[in-house]
Amino acid sequence: MVRRLLSALLLLAVAALAPAGAKNVILMIADGSGFNSFDAARMYSQAKPVYDGPEWIRLACSTHPLNLSSKPTNSGKQTRSIVYDPAKAWSLTEGYAWLKSGATDSAAAATALATGVKTYNNSIGMSDFGKPLTNLHQLAKASGRSTGVVTTVPWSHATPAGMVAHNLSRNNYAEIANEMVFRSGVDVILGAGHPWYDAKAERKKVPTADFVGGLETFRLLAGQKTPFRYLESLEEFEKLANGTLDLMGKTRVLGTARVGETLQQGRPGKGDVKTRPPFADPLNQGVPNLATMARGALQVLARNPKGFFLMIEGGAVDWANHANQMGRMIEEQLDFNDAVATVVRWIERNGGWSKNLLIVTADHETGLLWGPNSATKPFDPLVDNGPGKMPGMAFNYTSHTRSLVPLFARGAGAVQLLEFAKRTDPVRGPYVDNTDVFRLIVHAAEL
Numbered sequence: 001m002v003r004r005l006l007s008a009l010l011l012l013a014v015a016a017l018a019p020a021g022a023k024n025v026i027l028m029i030a031d032g033s034g035f036n037s038f039d040a041a042r043m044y045s046q047a048k049p050v051y052d053g054p055e056w057i058r059l060a061c062s063t064h065p066l067n068l069s070s071k072p073t074n075s076g077k078q079t080r081s082i083v084y085d086p087a088k089a090w091s092l093t094e095g096y097a098w099l100k101s102g103a104t105d106s107a108a109a110a111t112a113l114a115t116g117v118k119t120y121n122n123s124i125g126m127s128d129f130g131k132p133l134t135n136l137h138q139l140a141k142a143s144g145r146s147t148g149v150v151t152t153v154p155w156s157h158a159t160p161a162g163m164v165a166h167n168l169s170r171n172n173y174a175e176i177a178n179e180m181v182f183r184s185g186v187d188v189i190l191g192a193g194h195p196w197y198d199a200k201a202e203r204k205k206v207p208t209a210d211f212v213g214g215l216e217t218f219r220l221l222a223g224q225k226t227p228f229r230y231l232e233s234l235e236e237f238e239k240l241a242n243g244t245l246d247l248m249g250k251t252r253v254l255g256t257a258r259v260g261e262t263l264q265q266g267r268p269g270k271g272d273v274k275t276r277p278p279f280a281d282p283l284n285q286g287v288p289n290l291a292t293m294a295r296g297a298l299q300v301l302a303r304n305p306k307g308f309f310l311m312i313e314g315g316a317v318d319w320a321n322h323a324n325q326m327g328r329m330i331e332e333q334l335d336f337n338d339a340v341a342t343v344v345r346w347i348e349r350n351g352g353w354s355k356n357l358l359i360v361t362a363d364h365e366t367g368l369l370w371g372p373n374s375a376t377k378p379f380d381p382l383v384d385n386g387p388g389k390m391p392g393m394a395f396n397y398t399s400h401t402r403s404l405v406p407l408f409a410r411g412a413g414a415v416q417l418l419e420f421a422k423r424t425d426p427v428r429g430p431y432v433d434n435t436d437v438f439r440l441i442v443h444a445a446e447l
């Protein structure tokens, strides 16, 4: 306790000396990853994650939406019963049932992070009155910065879309993709969802093009007839990351990896994928990993002397947790951790922590992941079985929960978060709300 207090005082003292002044802001989201998904990956790898150090602010974050409607209710009122409540969340008799009800979806969560406004589930940047909300991408653009979104799932999916687009429903993929390509002004879009490739990264006979805005939009993209330098091969992604890709005189970049909905998570496995150990099934070839895409985005965005806002999503942690696939979840979380480490190295070579703000969090928990006996013993802890061994754990749900998620932040203005953390959870400690991430970024980057 004394140590925690001292380190908080130290952070405040450092903050008093350093102006917020974040030139660049990078928000990294492990989709559907609660405290136990982060912990499971750490146990498996036995490596201390790069965000686990005294220089980092470590908090929890609440994620509940405004209401449980799937369309605007025209009220704008917070449904009180779904607000995170530690007493209910940790109840040994009713906690699981309470956590399983009233959860956010990724669209409402991304909207809250990007606009500071809670809304109904399904909303891509729209209020409960069905009106477009101003997001961080728009604010960053107005300040002269560049912006980008990067993900391991289709680039028009809920989280990247919620950062930059506006639509009444996340399911209108083609509309959202077309907004992102033709009207959003986003500078970098990188992700999966290629119309001609499947979950194994193999060529299909019949395309499915909604994720890229339909076949006509795809034809324009692939023909280099949009404002974007379009890319899709692994070689091109690697060249982009190394700064050697010919941008054909363009300043904006859009990349669709040659794979279906996820870079790796959806590839078939031998036997029951739920219990397959991490990396037991050969990885898809011909697709980049999240770290390579992150480096590519940074190469492009760093050209703007006024700075940038970049969102990087480990999108398929959520897909693995929905499917209760322990090994795939660890793979995706480790891929996310590699991307965080890559971003940290970039920051340390590009202005350091006084010029950059990095936030690492999740949009919600998925799967109610707890220890091996958690079905009968609520909140049974994970069991660390050593390096390279699957931790003892069990899923207790196949969808999203209201559990608090971890939040790590470091760099220019990050200390402001301590002021937002007014509530305390008996298990997770002080916590902020997902809307506070928006407030933090606006403050730190003076948007």
Ligand SMILES: [Zn+2]
Pocket: 031, 032, 105, 106, 107, 109, 318, 363, 364
């Ligand atoms: Zn999500």
